[in-house]
Structures are given as structure tokens and as C-alpha cells.
Amino acid sequence: MKIGILQTGHAPDVLLEQTGDYDVMFAQLLGGHGFEFETYNVVDMEFPANAETCDGWIVTGSKHGAYEDLAFIPPLEDLIRNVADTKRPMVGICFGHQIIAQAMGGKVVKFDGGWIVGRQTYDFGNETRVINAWHQDQVVELPPGARVVGSNDACENAALLYGNHIWTIQPHPEFNATVVDALATHRGPGVVPDAVLDAARADLSKPVHQSAVAADMAAFLKQES
Template identity: 60%
Template sequence: MKIGILQTGHAPDDLRATIGDYPKLFAQLLDGHGFTFETYAVVDGIFPDGPLACDGWLITGSRHGAYEDHDWIPPLEDLIRAIRDTGRPMVGVCFGHQIIAKALGGKVEKFSGGWSVGSTRYSGELGEATLNAWHQDQVTQVPQGARVVASSPFCENAALLYGDQIYTVQAHPEFTAPVVASLLATRAPGVVPPDLIEAATRAVDTPTTAQAEADRMAALFKGTAK
């Protein structure tokens, strides 16, 4: 099964040099499920021929906002709706979670409560989860037909399920402890408040439920999700 990775941003240079760019992180997260991957750097204007080019689709995180004015965002939203219309499975993570919601009628905003970085606990229909977060923007209005399946005190709409076809999550299951440590050292200073950086640094080695999240994504791709 071929999964098309729609890359909406690039990792910082230091992270790319030591760990790799975002598509590599997702390939590692989903390793063992029998998938092959093809990356389309939509952030650089590189798009697939259409929604049937791959068997399933995954939209990555990004430093950009879903509400920002970039040439590649409108065609990405068109592609999201086209994928939805074909019935192909689709997963969105962080920015991917947000842009899918926006494309399908929801609303995304810069959250007035500030940033969430590092180890974060979630609960809801899917049970308890601990994942690494890295965001300020949030889905503030859920699209019609989607249901909230995970929340935290900071992020009400932390994961959304659209029938059995689309699953999106605000947190980053692909972010391991070394990834978060690198981001805290290179991207956070001057952007994220120092107290949040300190707290996330203390918790950087907290075990996550990323494997359960990967299994959930794989089951959706394969059409075996319960």
C-alpha cells in the first residue's frame, strides 16, 4: 500500500542534519506496517497528479499557519476535498490536522492561551494518550461530520475522526525525545516562553503512546480500524 506524504514544512536545518526531515520521521513511525511512501513537498509547490496517485494520504506538520496566505494552501485544500470525495483514507498531524479541518469547513486560529510543547496527556473516546505536542494554533470550530475523539485541558479539539476515512491529531506522534530536545534547543528560544521550555525539557524523556497512535493510523489506512 502506497502512502502519499504531503509535506507542508521542513524541519530545522540542525534536525534535518542529525535526524532527518519530517517524511523520514513518519516513515519510521509507521515502520512495520508494510507501507511504501512517496513524498510530495507541497510547501515547495510539488503536488501529486491527483487524489488517486496513492492509496492513502498523510499531511505533515508545518511552521506555517493554516490561515496564512501562501500560494500552495488553496490547492492543498482542493486536494484534501478531492481525497475526501474519492474515499481514500487520510491522516493529518498538527498542521495537517488543522488544514484538513479548515478545508472541510472548520476554523483554525492562533490560540490565545499560547503554546503547548513537549509531553502532553490526552483523553477521550480513544482512551488515554501521552504524546509530544508542538503548537500554538488550534482547531477552534469542528467541521460538520467530524467528531472529537481526544482532548486535553489546553486543546479541546485535539483529535478528530471523520467517519472511518479521515483521522487527524494535533499532537506529534512522530516526535521522539531526541526530536523534541532538538526543537527545544533550536526553534523554541525567543518563541516559546522560557517556563514552558524548562518544563518540556524536564519531561523530554517521558514515555509516549506513539506506537498506539501509529497502529491507529495504520488501521485507518488499511480499512481495519474499529
């Protein structure tokens, strides 16, 4: 099964050396599940020919805001809607979660509750998932047809399901402790409050549910529409 990774931003240079770019993180997260991956750097205006190019899609995180006036955002929204029309499975992470919601008619804002960084616990109904996060923006108005399937006190709309073919989450299952530490050191200072960064660093040694969320994601991508 061929999964197209729509890369909407790039990791800091220090992470490119340590872990690779965001597409590499997803390929590693989903390793062993039988996927073939192809990356499209949509942030650099590199788009697939159409929504049928791949069997399923992942929309990555980004330092950008879904509401920003950036050249890649309108064609990405068009592609998201086209993928939705084909009923091919699509997963969105952080910015991907937000841009899919916006493309489908929801609203994304710079949340007045501030930054959410590091290890967070989310309620997924019958189970909880502990996942690393890195965001200030949030989906505050749901698109038509979307329903909430994961949340916590700091992020009400943390995971959304659209029918049975689009699943999106606000946190970052692809981020391990190395990634969070590098972001806290190289991208956070002067942007994220020091107390929030310190709290994230204090939790770096604690476990997160990377493998469990990867299994959930893989099962979702493999399901028949």
C-alpha cells in the same frame, strides 16, 4: 499499500542531520506496517497528479499557520477535499489536523491559551494517549461532519474523525525526545516562552505512546472505506 506524504514544512537543519525531514519521521514511525511511501513537498509547490495517485495520505506538520496567505495552501485545500471525495484514508498531524479542518469548513486560529509543547496526555474515550506536542494554533470550530475523538484541558479538539476515512490529531506522534529537544533549542527560543520550553525539556526522559499511536494510525490507513 502506497501512502503519499504531503509535506507541508521542513524540519530545522539540525534535525535534518539527526533524524531526517518530517517525511522520514513518519516512514520510521510506521515502519513494519507494510507501507510504501512517496513524498510530495507541497510546501514547495510539489503536488501529486490527483487524489488517486496514492492509496492513502498523510498531511504533516509545519511551522506555518493554516490561515496564512501562502501559495501552497489553496491547492492543498483543494487536494484535501478531493481526497475526501474519494474516501481514501487520510491522516493529518498538527498543521495537517488544522489544514484539513479548515479545508472542510472549520476554523483555525492562533489560540489565546498560548503554546503547548512537549509531553501531553489526551483522553481518547476508552483510553489515554501520551504524545509529544508542538503548537500554538488550534481548531476552534469543527467542520460539518467532524466529531471530537480526543481532547484534553488545553486542547478541546485534539483529535477529529470525519466519517471513517479521515482521522486527524493535533499532537505529534512522530516526534521523539530528540526532536522535541532540538526544536526547543533551535526553533523555540524567542518564540515559545522559556518556562514552557523548560517544562518540555524536564519531561524528555519520560515515555510517550509512539508505538501505540503508530499502530492506531496504521490500522486506520489500512481499513477499507
